[in-house]
Each structure stands twice: as C-alpha cells, then as structure tokens.
Amino acid sequence: MANIISGTELASVIKKDIKQETDRLSKCGVTPGLAVIIVGDDPASKIYVNNKKKACEAVGFYSEEIALPADTTQKDLLAVIDKLNKRFDIDGILVQLPLPSHLNEKAVIGAISPKKDVDCFSPFNVGRVMIGDYRFLPCTPAGVMELIKSTGIEISGKNCVVIGRSNIVGKPMAMMLLNESGTVTICHSKTENLAQVTSQADILVCAVGKANFVTADMVKEGAVVIDVGINRNEDGKLCGDVDFEAVAEKAGYITPVPGGVGPMTIAMLMKNTLTAAKLNASAAMKKTGKK
Numbered sequence: 001m002a003n004i005i006s007g008t009e010l011a012s013v014i015k016k017d018i019k020q021e022t023d024r025l026s027k028c029g030v031t032p033g034l035a036v037i038i039v040g041d042d043p044a045s046k047i048y049v050n051n052k053k054k055a056c057e058a059v060g061f062y063s064e065e066i067a068l069p070a071d072t073t074q075k076d077l078l079a080v081i082d083k084l085n086k087r088f089d090i091d092g093i094l095v096q097l098p099l100p101s102h103l104n105e106k107a108v109i110g111a112i113s114p115k116k117d118v119d120c121f122s123p124f125n126v127g128r129v130m131i132g133d134y135r136f137l138p139c140t141p142a143g144v145m146e147l148i149k150s151t152g153i154e155i156s157g158k159n160c161v162v163i164g165r166s167n168i169v170g171k172p173m174a175m176m177l178l179n180e181s182g183t184v185t186i187c188h189s190k191t192e193n194l195a196q197v198t199s200q201a202d203i204l205v206c207a208v209g210k211a212n213f214v215t216a217d218m219v220k221e222g223a224v225v226i227d228v229g230i231n232r233n234e235d236g237k238l239c240g241d242v243d244f245e246a247v248a249e250k251a252g253y254i255t256p257v258p259g260g261v262g263p264m265t266i267a268m269l270m271k272n273t274l275t276a277a278k279l280n281a282s283a284a285m286k287k288t289g290k291k
C-alpha cells in the first residue's frame with residue numbers, strides 16, 4: 001500500500017511559515033495585498049476565489065475581490081487591471097480563469113504587470129521559468145514539486161512522466177522537473193502506447209481532467225503518483241484523474257483528491273504573493289532611498 005502524501009498537512013506547514021513572515025513584515029509597515037478578479041458567476045470559480053480569500057485571511061494578507069458582471073467588456077476589464085497595476089497596496093493580481101468567451105484571455109493575462117503576476121501565467125514570467133531564472137513559479141506545478149520533494153525521493157535522473165500539456169500545468173510542470181534534472185516525457189491525447197510510457201515513470205504527474213483515467217496497469221511498482229485532476233464521478237463525488245484505490249496498491253507514494261494538490265496550489269499562491277510584496281517593498285525603498 002502506497003504512502004499517502006497529504007497536501008492539506010504540507011500546505012498548513014507552509015502557510016504557518018508564510019504567516020510568521022507576514023507578521024514580521026507587517027511590523028515594518030508592509031502588508032502583502034492580493035486582488036482577485038472574477039468575471040461572471042461560474043460556481044466552481046466562485047468556490048476557488050472564496051478559498052483564496054480565506055487563505056489570505058489565514059496568513060494575514062490584505063485581499064480584495066473584484067466581482068464583475070459576465071458581460072464586462074475587454075476594455076473595462078483592462079481598465080480595472082491597469083488601476084490595480086498602479087496601486088501600491090496591491091502586490092498580486094489574479095484573474096480567475098476561465099473568462100467568459102467574448103474576452104481575450106491572452107490579452108487579459110498579458111495586461112497584468114509581470115511584477116504582480118502571482119499566477120505566473122504571463123509570457124514574461126513563463127519565459128523566466130523556462131530559463132530557470134524566475135521570481136514566481138506557477139502555483140499548481142510548484143505545489144506538485146513540493147509534494148514530490150516531501151517524499152525525500154531525488155528527482156535528478158529519474159524518469160518523470162507528465163500526462164497533460166496545458167500552458168498552466170503540463171508544460172511548466174515538465175520544465176520544472178527538467179530544471180531539477182529529471183528525464184522528462186510529456187504525454188497527451190495523441191500519445192501512442194500511453195500505458196507503455198507511463199509504466200516507465202518513477203514519478204508520474206497526471207493532469208488530464210478525466211476521472212479514473214490512470215489505472216493500475218499504467219503505473220510502475222513503487223512510483224510517486226501525483227494527481228492534479230479535480231473531477232466528479234458518476235455519483236457526483238469529487239475525485240482526481242487516478243483510480244486511487246487500485247493505484248494505491250501499487251504505487252510507493254500517492255496524493256489523494258481532495259486533500260492533495262488543491263491545498264498546495266493555494267499555499268503556493270500565498271508564497272508568490274509574499275514574494276511579490278517583498279520585491280515591491282524593496283523597490284519602493286530604493287526609490288525613496290530608505291534602507
């Protein structure tokens with residue numbers, strides 16, 4: 001039976017450290033601030049945004065939710081972002097995705113100042129991850145890296161397989177494993193002989209978005225299996241991409257859903273916001289000549 005890696009427990013330890021550092025910063029007059037923009041009333045997005053707000057409260061950040069109607073124009077949304085880019089009390093700006101289809105997601109993300117892009121979605125910040133010279137890491141893959149590292153298993157030289165090639169999970173995930181000297185393969189919907197590839201993986205990251213997609217025959221004995229999926233099964237119960245019961249019999253380590261990657265994504269968002277606040281504060285001090 002695999003060891004279960006608890007994202008809930010690891011996230012709680014990370015958030016405790018962030019709170020301590022926030023308390024220290026606040027004594028120097030710096031309170032990290034996160035603005036979260038939500039357009040429309042997608043129920044899942046509302047839950048995610050609410051969880052982010054609660055996490056900000058727990059670590060002592062200032063947070064502001066900007067809820068805009070579903071028919072908000074591109075121009076109006078860009079004007080909101082522009083104002084937030086200029087505010088000194090806001091260190092991080094996050095636009096909850098997906099956006100209503102009439103809005104241009106790429107242009108919206110590109111409008112966020114790279115210094116405040118705590119999702120790490122902008123081309124500038126993605127490029128920095130690519131060359132291994134970054135301030136922020138995208139939250140979900142960063143959370144996955146922490147989960148893998150918590151097992152004590154060395155990534156260097158290992159066969160790492162990522163299923164999924166999205167811009168926000170699969171691609172940066174592969175890059176981050178490569179930055180740690182993993183031997184990385186990215187699989188996707190067109191991959192031939194998928195089970196043959198995945199069953200070579202010492203570390204398997206699944207970000208597909210399909211319940212029970214990864215079955216025990218696709219997993220190597222003793223592998224680390226990280227499940228990024230958030231799906232509902234036929235009974236409406238929350239589940240990941242991995243057939244947890246069967247794969248847990250074979251894997252060495254496995255993350256549950258819920259309680260695995262999800263809480264870590266939010267913890268990493270808090271970490272990025274704290275980093276942004278520190279960078280912004282030191283830039284402001286340089287401007288005023290303060291030490």
Ligand code: GUN
Pocket residue numbers: 094095096097098119139140265
């Ligand atoms: N929608 C689903 N996950 C995310 C995320 O991590 N960030 C944003 N901005 N939107 C999302």
